[in-house]
Amino acid sequence: MNNNRQLCVGLSLAVTWLTGNGWRRNDSDVESIYSSEFYVDIARRAEAAKLDFLFRPDAMWLSRQAVVESPAFSSVDPTLLMASIAAHTSRIGLVSTASTTFMPPYVVARQFQSLNQLSRGRAGWNVVTSLAGNLNFGLSEMPPSAQRYAQALEFTEVVRKLWRSYPAEALRIDREAGVYADFDKVVPIDHQGEHFSVQGPLNVPEWDGPRIPLFQAGASDSGRDFAARTADAIFAATPDIAAGVELRNDLRRRAVAHGRSADDIRLMPGVSLYLGNTREEAQELYRATQEGLDPERKFARASELLGINLRELSPDTRITPDMLPPPGKVFSQTHANLLRRLIEREQPLLRDLMTRPEVVGSAYWQVIGTVEDAVREIRERFEAGALDGIIAIPGGSPGCMDLTLSQLMPRLSEEGLLRREYSSTTLAGHLGIG
Numbered sequence: 381m382n383n384n385r386q387l388c389v390g391l392s393l394a395v396t397w398l399t400g401n402g403w404r405r406n407d408s409d410v411e412s413i414y415s416s417e418f419y420v421d422i423a424r425r426a427e428a429a430k431l432d433f434l435f436r437p438d439a440m441w442l443s444r445q446a447v448v449e450s451p452a453f454s455s456v457d458p459t460l461l462m463a464s465i466a467a468h469t470s471r472i473g474l475v476s477t478a479s480t481t482f483m484p485p486y487v488v489a490r491q492f493q494s495l496n497q498l499s500r501g502r503a504g505w506n507v508v509t510s511l512a513g514n515l516n517f518g519l520s521e522m523p524p525s526a527q528r529y530a531q532a533l534e535f536t537e538v539v540r541k542l543w544r545s546y547p548a549e550a551l552r553i554d555r556e557a558g559v560y561a562d563f564d565k566v567v568p569i570d571h572q573g574e575h576f577s578v579q580g581p582l583n584v585p586e587w588d589g590p591r592i593p594l595f596q597a598g599a600s601d602s603g604r605d606f607a608a609r610t611a612d613a614i615f616a617a618t619p620d621i622a623a624g625v626e627l628r629n630d631l632r633r634r635a636v637a638h639g640r641s642a643d644d645i646r647l648m649p650g651v652s653l654y655l656g657n658t659r660e661e662a663q664e665l666y667r668a669t670q671e672g673l674d675p676e677r678k679f680a681r682a683s684e685l686l687g688i689n690l691r692e693l694s695p696d697t698r699i700t701p702d703m704l705p706p707p708g709k710v711f712s713q714t715h716a717n718l719l720r721r722l723i724e725r726e727q728p729l730l731r732d733l734m735t736r737p738e739v740v741g742s743a744y745w746q747v748i749g750t751v752e753d754a755v756r757e758i759r760e761r762f763e764a765g766a767l768d769g770i771i772a773i774p775g776g777s778p779g780c781m782d783l784t785l786s787q788l789m790p791r792l793s794e795e796g797l798l799r800r801e802y803s804s805t806t807l808a809g810h811l812g813i814g
């Protein structure tokens with residue numbers, strides 16, 4: 381059961397509606413994806429629909445193979461993008477992504493406090509430990525997941541200390557006395573830890589309002605523990621209701637064990653939407669998006685996650701748990717666990733396995749249907765306690781983005797699941813963070 385009255389609702393600004401064959405459509409406007417106008421238009425419409433926030437995931441590496449067939453892997457810096465959107469919106473939250481594995485904490489603290497100042501309290505930080513990109517940052521290998529999270533814990537502690545090191549109340553702005561800031565209140569943090577050594581204070585004052593909410597993505601054992609200690613919300617891949625209920629209950633339990641309240645942590649699964657005016661139209665959109673794509677990347681990713689070479693098997697092979705080696709080092713424990721879970725539960729034929737969201741869509745819950753189908757599924761998961769909110773990930777076409785904003789969101793408002801008017805001007809306020 382979920383006792384909250386309303387959902388938290390975010391919209392992903394990763395250009396997912398242009399992935400697969402989506403960008404090849406005449407109406408895709410793919411030429412504009414490095415301009416701020418492209419996103420400002422969507423942001424304004426999302427604000428008109430009263431969404432809590434826009435969400436921009438990020439990666440700091442480029443796969444040359446992948447970029448040949450899709451624009452989705454090249455992207456402008458997410459925090460600069462959010463800053464440009466801030467100037468054209470006034471209410472909607474702006475959640476950007478920064479990696480604790482690659483970035484220095486002083487830079488991240490400064491970027492996000494800057495975004496928070498520029499947007500008047502609307503910044504959110506999606507804390508990621510990253511899946512790849514180590515060679516761009518002088519690391520010969522990706523550190524193992526548990527090590528990345530240990531570093532992430534210290535990293536977030538340093539960032540929070542930096543944010544408090546130059547508090548809003550330190551700004552005296554006394555023109556007559558000639559005192560701009562109160563010396564006693566701007567205090568170095570003198571942090572000496574296992575991973576970081578940072579003196580501080582930060583050179584951006586804290587926004588005079590509620591704090592910056594933290595999001596997290598990654599659901600291995602150490603990822604969950606990190607989230608339960610640190611995050612306000614989790615961006616998650618939960619392909620079915622049971623996965624959502626299990627993850628939400630576990631995060632709530634862990635939050636309490638860390639001395640927090642269970643409601644301090646909000647589970648917000650990504651929901652991949654292929655919407656049409658009819659179910660047939662939605663199915664056709666999905667089919668057209670996937671048609672003719674080279675299956676090689678799908679096979680490579682799934683084979684790596686499972687530790688077996690799926691390409692050697694016939695499509696009619698039933699994939700069973702005894703075919704899998706013991707879990708090894710993988711780029712994402714979360715995605716490997718979800719794929720293994722699917723095989724344990726269903727023992728699918730290879731041909732069917734290769735069409736499932738765990739393989740095709742980063743394990744996000746998928747709705748291929750009408751707006752009413754999406755409303756029904758969202759309500760069902762909300763009532764089952766499988767989520768506290770959603771991050772909408774429109775797929776297939778700009779038309780799907782339009783349906784999401786102009787029809788799905790108003791329907792969620794009509795159902796009482798999404799606000800009709802903003803009652804706050806900050807992201808923390810929208811999310812109900814005190």
Ligand SMILES: Cc1cc2nc3c(=O)[nH]c(=O)nc-3n(C[C@H](O)[C@H](O)[C@H](O)COP(=O)(O)O)c2cc1C
Nearest residue numbers: 437438508509510525597598599600603617713714
């Ligand atoms: C749903 C989801 C979204 C993620 N988004 C990002 C992202 O935008 N950028 C990034 O660098 N890593 C991202 N990650 C990777 C995580 O931050 C993390 O490094 C990875 O999942 C390994 O953690 P795990 O062992 O808990 O799975 C994401 C992971 C998940 C599960």
